[in-house]
Amino acid sequence: MNVPSYALDAVSRLRAGGYAAFLVGGCVRDSLMGRVPGDYDVATSARPEQTEAVFAGERIIETGLKHGTVTLLLDGHPVEITTFRTDGAYSDHRHPDEVRFAAQIEDDLARRDFTVNAMAWNPETGLVDPCGGQDDLARKRIRCVGDPDRRFDEDALRILRALRFASVLGFDLDPATAASALAKKDLLEAVSRERIAVELVKLVCGPDVRRVVCGFWPILAVPVPELALMAGFDQRSKYHCYDVLTHCAVAAETVRPDPILRLAALLHDCGKPACFTMDRDGTGHFYGHGQISADLTKTILTRLRFDNDTIRRVTDLVALHDYPLDPEPGKPPRAIKRLLGKLGTEDFFRLLALKRADSLAHDPGYRARAALCDRVEALTRELLAEQACFRVKDLAVNGRDLIALGIPEGPAVGRTLNALLEAVLGEEVPNERDALLALARSVTSP
Numbered sequence: 001m002n003v004p005s006y007a008l009d010a011v012s013r014l015r016a017g018g019y020a021a022f023l024v025g026g027c028v029r030d031s032l033m034g035r036v037p038g039d040y041d042v043a044t045s046a047r048p049e050q051t052e053a054v055f056a057g058e059r060i061i062e063t064g065l066k067h068g069t070v071t072l073l074l075d076g077h078p079v080e081i082t083t084f085r086t087d088g089a090y091s092d093h094r095h096p097d098e099v100r101f102a103a104q105i106e107d108d109l110a111r112r113d114f115t116v117n118a119m120a121w122n123p124e125t126g127l128v129d130p131c132g133g134q135d136d137l138a139r140k141r142i143r144c145v146g147d148p149d150r151r152f153d154e155d156a157l158r159i160l161r162a163l164r165f166a167s168v169l170g171f172d173l174d175p176a177t178a179a180s181a182l183a184k185k186d187l188l189e190a191v192s193r194e195r196i197a198v199e200l201v202k203l204v205c206g207p208d209v210r211r212v213v214c215g216f217w218p219i220l221a222v223p224v225p226e227l228a229l230m231a232g233f234d235q236r237s238k239y240h241c242y243d244v245l246t247h248c249a250v251a252a253e254t255v256r257p258d259p260i261l262r263l264a265a266l267l268h269d270c271g272k273p274a275c276f277t278m279d280r281d282g283t284g285h286f287y288g289h290g291q292i293s294a295d296l297t298k299t300i301l302t303r304l305r306f307d308n309d310t311i312r313r314v315t316d317l318v319a320l321h322d323y324p325l326d327p328e329p330g331k332p333p334r335a336i337k338r339l340l341g342k343l344g345t346e347d348f349f350r351l352l353a354l355k356r357a358d359s360l361a362h363d364p365g366y367r368a369r370a371a372l373c374d375r376v377e378a379l380t381r382e383l384l385a386e387q388a389c390f391r392v393k394d395l396a397v398n399g400r401d402l403i404a405l406g407i408p409e410g411p412a413v414g415r416t417l418n419a420l421l422e423a424v425l426g427e428e429v430p431n432e433r434d435a436l437l438a439l440a441r442s443v444t445s446p
């Protein structure tokens with residue numbers, strides 16, 4: 001195993017203090033897979049206060065003391081050190097009623113969720129793998145440690161975590177684990193929406209989001225019932241080769257794994273079932289589905305307690321995913337500039353990525369709009385390079401200039417600035433001070 005020295009250091013100092021200590025969980029799994037672990041967790045026989053004594057003088061963050069966790073900053077990297085523990089009974093499908101410290105690493109591994117997450121390693125002992133994690137890694141399989149029904153009863157979040165790891169690692173669920181996850185899915189109602197949202201974002205950002213969403217939507221529909229309406233919804237359109245949910249899942253898989261972009265792609269058509277109409281020849285239409293999907297997206301993300309910034313960004317992308325951006329030949333790129341001003345550069349490029357992925361998730365005969373997105377992107381980069389004006393604050397005049405012209409302080413100033421911006425976006429006037437002042441005079445004086 002290729003382990004950074006600060007993580008090895010954590011283990012060897014505990015061992016030098018006379019305690020058992022191992023790297024454990026995700027970092028062992030990822031290292032064995034040749035992936036770079038996000039962080040390194042240590043499990044030890046030392047009690048939290050003993051761990052603190054071993055690392056006296058280092059920066060210690062006492063975040064999870066009651067669960068037996070001490071977080072250290074070693075060499076600038078956080079390392080979580082947790083005392084071996086077993087979890088007592090679970091009566092609420094969420095939290096263990098009590099946590100007990102344990103003497104052996106094997107006891108600690110037995111409480112963990114999946115076999116691939118239940119391995120430990122240190123340089124002297126080598127790999128400790130009592131649950132067959134290595135075998136499941138080789139078979140690309142997510143399998144519960146112990147009886148899946150019991151493990152999901154204890155903590156229903158594990159149902160969603162199983163899907164998360166399947167998506168992130170590109171693994172299948174072991175048949176017994178999959179059957180139990182489906183049978184126990186309604187237990188997810190007892191889990192806090194914040195914890196669900198954390199797992200959902202990781203799932204959506206996984207490379208296998210499409211397979212997991214399409215294969216396990218009945219589980220995901222417990223926290224997000226809207227997905228059940230999308231699943232199997234026939235679009236009755238020559239432009240589409242997928243039902244609504246598959247189309248959205250394909251789009252999600254196509255965009256880069258950025259939470260805002262992936263959430264927007266997965267939800268971008270969620271309002272389609274609600275606004276479906278069919279004309280006489282049997283062709284389906286979804287008039288106004290952008291805004292309806294945006295409203296529904298806001299409801300979904302609010303319910304899952306996402307932060308306001310994420311909700312606003314994702315909702316804006318969904319609302320605008322069908323908005324035409326390509327300028328008519330010979331006309332100024334007004335829509336591009338207006339949306340650059342409204343969304344800012346970062347989200348504007350997200351919108352382009354969403355539009356491209358949406359197009360690529362259409363019937364193979366109707367994917368050409370993706371190339372159009374490339375043209376809009378090239379044009380946008382030119383506009384940015386020439387520092388074009390997109391927002392009121394990019395104008396060559398400001399409110400004070402207008403007041404000096406005699407426009408009364410108050411709403412009239414904002415109205416005039418917006419009128420000037422519209423004129424600049426339409427290339428009716430250059431973004432130059434004298435020209436704008438002249439225009440301001442003419443629009444305000446009767």
Ligand code: ATP
Nearest residue numbers: 025026027038039111112113114117118155157158
């Ligand atoms: P990541 O790369 O996302 O951090 P990870 O495997 O480290 O993956 P975490 O959620 O950080 O996942 O959890 C760390 C470890 O703690 C897991 O590998 C697993 O052994 C254990 N674990 C976490 N949550 C649970 C749970 N709900 N039930 C049982 N074990 C859990």
Ligand code: MG
Nearest residue numbers: 026038039041
């Ligand atoms: Mg982790």
